[in-house]
Amino acid sequence: MPSSGAHSSPVSETIHSLIVCNQCDLLLKVTLLEPGGKAACGRCGNVLYRSQPDGLRRSLVFALTSAVLFLIANAFPIVTIGSSGLTNSTTLIEAVYRLILDGLPSIAILVFVTTFLMPLLEIMALIFLLLPVRLGRTPPGLSLAFRLIHLVKPWAMIEVFMMGLLVTITKLNAFASVSPDIALGSFVLLMISLTLAVVNFDAHYFWNQIATIKESEVGQ
Numbered sequence: 001m002p003s004s005g006a007h008s009s010p011v012s013e014t015i016h017s018l019i020v021c022n023q024c025d026l027l028l029k030v031t032l033l034e035p036g037g038k039a040a041c042g043r044c045g046n047v048l049y050r051s052q053p054d055g056l057r058r059s060l061v062f063a064l065t066s067a068v069l070f071l072i073a074n075a076f077p078i079v080t081i082g083s084s085g086l087t088n089s090t091t092l093i094e095a096v097y098r099l100i101l102d103g104l105p106s107i108a109i110l111v112f113v114t115t116f117l118m119p120l121l122e123i124m125a126l127i128f129l130l131l132p133v134r135l136g137r138t139p140p141g142l143s144l145a146f147r148l149i150h151l152v153k154p155w156a157m158i159e160v161f162m163m164g165l166l167v168t169i170t171k172l173n174a175f176a177s178v179s180p181d182i183a184l185g186s187f188v189l190l191m192i193s194l195t196l197a198v199v200n201f202d203a204h205y206f207w208n209q210i211a212t213i214k215e216s217e218v219g220q
């Protein structure tokens with residue numbers, strides 16, 4: 001076996017075949033799994049990694065679907081409110097703008113960040129990471145994009161916005177006719193699609209793919 005390069009030294013190979021449980025810090029040896037199998041920590045039962053060879057492809061498909069749904073959800077009105085013969089449709093960004101005009105800038109920022117900015121960053125980071133890997137390339141700014149996903153995740157809260165919106169629609173219906181528009185359905189589908197993109201993103205398999213790509217790049 002050739003012994004050139006850091007990847008093939010015995011010490012580095014030993015380190016590469018170890019994994020630390022992120023729940024209880026136990027150091028464990030990485031084992032090869034059958035497709036669909038999962039490795040759990042022997043001490044606390046935490047799932048360490050799964051073998052879903054198709055996971056990254058599924059994650060990319062759901063991320064691209066999320067991007068399309070995100071565009072539709074923000075380009076079209078969410079609800080149409082009718083009262084005394086007048087009707088009014090509003091998109092998410094228009095609603096944010098109206099909140100600022102109504103003197104509620106903090107709520108406007110909260111809605112903008114949790115429902116627009118963070119989901120957008122999450123979708124873009126996923127595509128940015130997964131598309132090059134799919135094409136057999138190392139994504140530029142790899143570690144930054146990977147950190148961004150973890151940073152953004154707790155702040156992307158479309159579901160909270162949806163809950164608030166549904167409560168508002170139900171309450172408003174007593175005073176005015178409120179009918180859901182195309183963007184509302186898109187937001188619901190976006191919520192599901194983005195969750196599936198994140199769930200299918202197998203970080204362990206992703207880094208394995210990156211290592212394989214880097215090795216083939218070095219070999220060229």
Ligand SMILES: [Zn+2]
Binds near residue numbers: 024041042043046
């Ligand atoms: Zn553990």
